[in-house]
Amino acid sequence: MFNIPAITWSLTAVLLLSGSYHALQAARSRQRTDRVNNILHALMNILMAAMLWNLAPTTMLAQIAVLTGAALWFVIQAVARPEFKTFCAGNQGRLKCAYHALTMAGAALMLAMMNQGTTPAQGTAPAQTMTMPMPATHHAMAAAPQNTATAMFDHSPALAILPTIFFGAAAVAFLILLLRGRATATTPSHASAPRLPVRAEHGLEALGAAVMALMFATMAV
Template identity: 55%
Template sequence: MFNTPALTWTLTLVLVVGGIHYALQAIRSRRTTERINNSLHALMHTLMAAMLWDAAASTTLAQIAVLAAAALWFIIQAVARPQFRSFCAGTRDRLKCLYHSLTMAAAALMIAMMAIPAIAPPAPTGSATTGSGMSSHGHHASTSALGPATASLHTAALAIALTVIFGTAAVIFLILLLRRHRRPAHQTTGHIQATGHSARLDHVLEAGGAAVMALMFATLAV
């Protein structure tokens, strides 16, 4: 996707670290719902990392189906009645589930958008394409072969909108991280301190994941 190997490796590292964290959380989780949620996050991070290197293209439809199902799963948790305490409870948790549903749906959409070159008509002779990774030049060649110019315009507009959304999300998570970091020491002792450390780590991973999504959608928008 990116012409700069250093940036590709950096984003891959962020996604891999996040995927490992969620996989470990899934193993340690005692509740079935938490185990499923963390497993889905680990899977999404893995698929996004693979997307950076244009890997696993043969399983595109399966990836989209799984991520779409994951998005629906988080929506169900967000709108579930309060009696279902294993699902998202409280306004903050429901908002978190809605955001996670958005990330899953956005990941599925990105995979679908990157699959366009595989289903589009052959590009005209002399089009600039690259054989490795998902470069922006390859994206331009694929969208030019789709036919109507409005299709590519709509795709670019959607990518820009998602870039703004996830860029904003990254900033919000960073603000939450800074606010929690500035909390007085006497309020972060014992169990509260351990909980706060876990929350800070979650904010770091959420901010990193949102930033990666924003950069990837920005690449699709140009």
């Protein structure tokens, strides 16, 4: 699927759009925590866009480490005590931080799975560069002598099923929130300026979750 240039460019555009939005929010934010959160979101979107083109494969471990640290950062915010008001406040804020932690962890998992799919087996010729692991690659790797990387890659399609379902459901949930926000924003009592950033955030979250679900679905086949 991702060998089709139109799909790859479309997903890249969505990720870069979301990354630019978060970078802009980071520049405008007055709170340090919000600035860090938006910077991490912008970085995640950039890394995922680079993932589509298999860019900087030598820094794969560093990218996974950064995304894992970002996931831990959002977990800390989600479970922080209420007196830390700069962190996630209220049940809705904690749920949001927990989701963002899962998003960062999902991106790290995706990078790890791609690294397994593009690592050549011991004693075989280097694998051809590609954007995403395809079924043909999986069969070719299975026929080669098994090492740790290929043994783990044999389970990658099964690992991708649960994230596909989760992020697909998240995309639907954010889409419902977006449509509900549009319906309430049309009434005079809710037609205020602060509604736009919330609706934009829901829209980008829906797009981001849909991209994650699509990329994991490709790994699951």
